[in-house]
Amino acid sequence: MGLKVTVVGVGLVGEAIVACLKERRFPCEWPPRVVATRERPETLAGEKMLVEETCADSFEGASLALFAGQEGAKGASVTWRKAAEEAGAWCIDNGRDFRLAADVPLVVPEVNAADITPRTRFIASPNCSTIQMVVALAPLHRAARITRIHVATYQATSGWGMRGPQELRAQVPVGLESCENIPFDPKVFARPIAFNCIPHIDAFVEGDYTREEMKMVYETRKILGDGAMRISATTVRVPVLNGHSEAVWVETRKKLSAQEARDLLRKAPGVAVIDEPQGEGQPRTYPTALDLLRPEYKDLTLVGRIREDISCENGLAMWIVADNIRKGAALNVVQIAEELLRRGLLEA
Ligand SMILES: NC(=O)c1ccc[n+]([C@@H]2O[C@H](COP(=O)([O-])OP(=O)(O)OC[C@H]3O[C@@H](n4cnc5c(N)ncnc54)[C@H](OP(=O)(O)O)[C@@H]3O)[C@@H](O)[C@H]2O)c1
CATH class of the missing domain: 3.40.50.720 (NAD(P)-binding Rossmann-like Domain)
Known part of the structure; x- marks a missing residue:
């Protein structure tokens, strides 16, 4: 029972x-x-x-x-x-x-x-893209108050539901022959998704942003409890079967070094930091969507490429990956x- x-x-x-x-x-x-x-x-x-x-x-x-x-x-x-x-x-x-x-x-x-x-x-x-972003950003927000977020997403076809990966699988063999006229169902993706990236997820709504982008704005503010946080997103569908990736830039009130951010994220629940520098005979490490196939990573939010943003004073840039169907x-x-x-x- x-x-x-x-x-x-x-x-x-x-x-x-x-x-x-x-x-x-x-x-x-x-x-x-x-x-x-x-x-x-x-x-x-x-x-x-x-x-x-x-x-x-x-x-x-x-x-x-x-x-x-x-x-x-x-x-x-x-x-x-x-x-x-x-x-x-x-x-x-x-x-x-x-x-x-x-x-x-x-x-x-x-x-x-x-x-x-x-x-x-x-x-x-x-929303799946919001979940993985806030899992990684919440510890940084608690430590240093995030005032602004820029994010570009690289979202897998499974984010559409069952029909998404079916479209990709059907289009790949056609595209291998020629990408000129790949048949596609515009009810699923607005353009062919094989060998392509589409900066359009869900309907266009306010200010020429899409609903997917505005979900990231409103939902992140609600979860982090800061209705004034400045957030701008560009959400992109990419020819990946499963697993969303995000390039994220944040500005914080208090300065955080890349090493301090890494240390905070190493202690954060649900996060794995994959961000080792290149060593002798060892490649630089960073997470990708295919790493989510490894049992130890499938339920975690993976963070890498953590670095200080050279374009602003208190800025950090990073790369965040998670399984949109599982953690998302x-x-x-x-x-x-x-x-x-x-x-x-x-x-x-
Ligand atoms: N895919 C993602 O990455 C993701 C991430 C976060 C949140 N979500 C959300 O999770 C939900 C499911 O997404 P999905 O990707 O699993 O979609 P999906 O693969 O298209 O599956 C949708 C399921 O919902 C059922 N359904 C549709 N309308 C229904 C109704 N009125 N009453 C009862 N069942 C109904 C369908 O039934 P039939 O099988 O009988 O057609 C189908 O089993 C959506 O709200 C989506 O926005 C998805």
Whole structure:
């Protein structure tokens, strides 16, 4: 016996949630209830499971509802939040719909677990590119007050969901022959993604920034608790299957040397610093998205290329890499649920 958990959505994130619950031995009834838009059998985290069609009864008796469905008006959490809450479940949502609501904590456990209170039964998990950035920046912010952030992202195709890597895999063989007319589905990526980089993720919104870019602005301010922090992002889709990378420049009120930043990050929860200088016969080290395939790194935020920014007085530049499906979504949600258990807000 254990907690009753309902996972809504069994795409890339939903499947990874099931895998994280299993790997981390989350004390829930096994298998968890898995629901999506239609009923069918599926193999999730290596096990055959029956996916049910989501309905109000999907949350009956559940202590925890983990949302990993599509966003927007017809999306999973907008449609089913009320039913889950009425059933008495704590809800944790991966989508953007409620992230900025004043009564919804937006949580990355390593950074702002204290924002969870017993009164807030609905918790949002931030956008994947925001999560990895705040895991790395929060320790620097605490030590030296970040006043300004510039970020350029290099985001994997899996950030779109199941269809993203499918587009890349289909386009690569065509592009190897000729890149002139690679067929592509503009509903997924606005241009061919094979052999290309696309500076356009989600819709164009205010000031010619995209929604993905503005998510990084508003969500980072909310998580770090500084509504005035100056932040500018350019988010780019790159032909990578999984794992987001970010080039980040910060300015701080107090000067931090590159070595002080490295020392702070070496002690930070959820972070691995990969930033060794070139030695005799040893190449310089830095993280890349493929390093996330190594078991010791798959759940961490990897930071390297830490250096003092030569263009301003109190500036640092760095390179931040994490698995957008795991730490950027599924793992973060399961870590929030573990925090609820630790605090006795959820009882197994
Ligand atoms: N991919 C990432 O890197 C990432 C990172 C952070 C956050 N997120 C967020 O996580 C969520 C899931 O993303 P994903 O990448 O896993 O997407 P995905 O691969 O496209 O999967 C979406 C899943 O949601 C289900 N679904 C859609 N609408 C639903 C509804 N109204 N009720 C119940 N189920 C519904 C789909 O059901 P069917 O299988 O039946 O079609 C599918 O299983 C999204 O909100 C996304 O923004 C994703």
